[in-house]
Amino acid sequence: MRGNLSWQPDFEELVDEHQSMVFSLALRMTGDRGLAEELAQDVLLELDRNLNKIKSADHARFWLRQVALHRSADALRRKRANAAALGTDVWVELEERHGFMERDSESPLGVRIEELLATLPESQRAALVLRYQEDLTPEEIAVTTQSPVATVKSQLQRGLKLLRMRASQTLKEYVRGA
Amino acid sequence: MEHNELNEQELQEFERKLRTAMSRRAAPLGLKTRVLAQAHERRQGQRRRWWMIERIAATVLLAAAVGGFVEYRHLEEVRKGEAAKEQVLTALRITGRTMGRVQERLSEDR
Numbered sequence: 001m002r003g004n005l006s007w008q009p010d011f012e013e014l015v016d017e018h019q020s021m022v023f024s025l026a027l028r029m030t031g032d033r034g035l036a037e038e039l040a041q042d043v044l045l046e047l048d049r050n051l052n053k054i055k056s057a058d059h060a061r062f063w064l065r066q067v068a069l070h071r072s073a074d075a076l077r078r079k080r081a082n083a084a085a086l087g088t089d090v091w092v093e094l095e096e097r098h099g100f101m102e103r104d105s106e107s108p109l110g111v112r113i114e115e116l117l118a119t120l121p122e123s124q125r126a127a128l129v130l131r132y133q134e135d136l137t138p139e140e141i142a143v144t145t146q147s148p149v150a151t152v153k154s155q156l157q158r159g160l161k162l163l164r165m166r167a168s169q170t171l172k173e174y175v176r177g178a
Numbered sequence: 179m180e181h182n183e184l185n186e187q188e189l190q191e192f193e194r195k196l197r198t199a200m201s202r203r204a205a206p207l208g209l210k211t212r213v214l215a216q217a218h219e220r221r222q223g224q225r226r227r228w229w230m231i232e233r234i235a236a237t238v239l240l241a242a243a244v245g246g247f248v249e250y251r252h253l254e255e256v257r258k259g260e261a262a263k264e265q266v267l268t269a270l271r272i273t274g275r276t277m278g279r280v281q282e283r284l285s286e287d288r
Binding site for chain 2: 016019020021022027028033037040041044045048109110113128132133135160163164
């Protein structure tokens with residue numbers, strides 16, 4: 001990370017620059033647009049509260065990714081607990097919610113990939129989102145998720161394999177055709 | 179299984195498509211405005227809290243200064259009163275002694 005002693009955080013600029021990243025991470029981790037919006041808002045407000053601890057633009061990006069992932073994981077855990085208490089299946093609910101997403105503005109593959117992502121285990125989903133949405137290397141993912149690099153590589157491999165398998169069953173025309 | 183038939187090139191193609199499909203989504207309209215408004219509100223609240231704390235601290239300080247001054251004046255008065263009392267007692271002692279001597283002389287003259 002590049003340290004910059006003269007770096008002065010400008011909250012508005014940071015929100016402008018990172019709101020899409022934070023929202024997309026939350027959306028792909030939770031699969032719920034409303035919840036993702038709430039999470040993105042909370043994460044950005046938490047950044048405001050911790051602005052004095054942020055040392056550089058890179059640090060801000062890293063911090064936001066990490067907090068967005070943690071918050072999303074917490075929200076999923078709460079959701080699962082609520083679903084268990086109500087006797088509903090959170091994954092069924094997630095898939096149903098994905099069905100209500102705005103499909104018009106998104107590519108069919110993008111929407112379908114998000115639906116399939118929602119069915120992957122949380123750790124694999126996080127690794128795939130960081131790899132393909134954020135374009136992070138396995139080493140960078142390991143630092144963000146505070147996991148060993150070998151674990152991240154294995155999660156990426158398994159997640160990709162599982163996603164590819166599910167995609168090949170339902171998205172054959174996109175995977176092999178185009 | 180279908181996926182086993184995919185070769186390395188197809189896997190790379192899948193990864194490329196995945197990367198494209200997983201590009202960042204645009205943030206919802208109004209998210210930035212809401213966040214900035216709430217951050218502004220929080221800062222205002224924080225400023226109001228600090229202003230209150232400053233006012234309370236200033237009031238406590240002023241009350242302590244006034245109380246200290248009043249107490250000092252009271253102690254000063256007590257000290258002055260004690261000194262005056264001491265002076266009166268000394269004067270009375272001197273007078274008593276003088277009266278005693280006068281009494282002695284009068285007795286001797288008789």
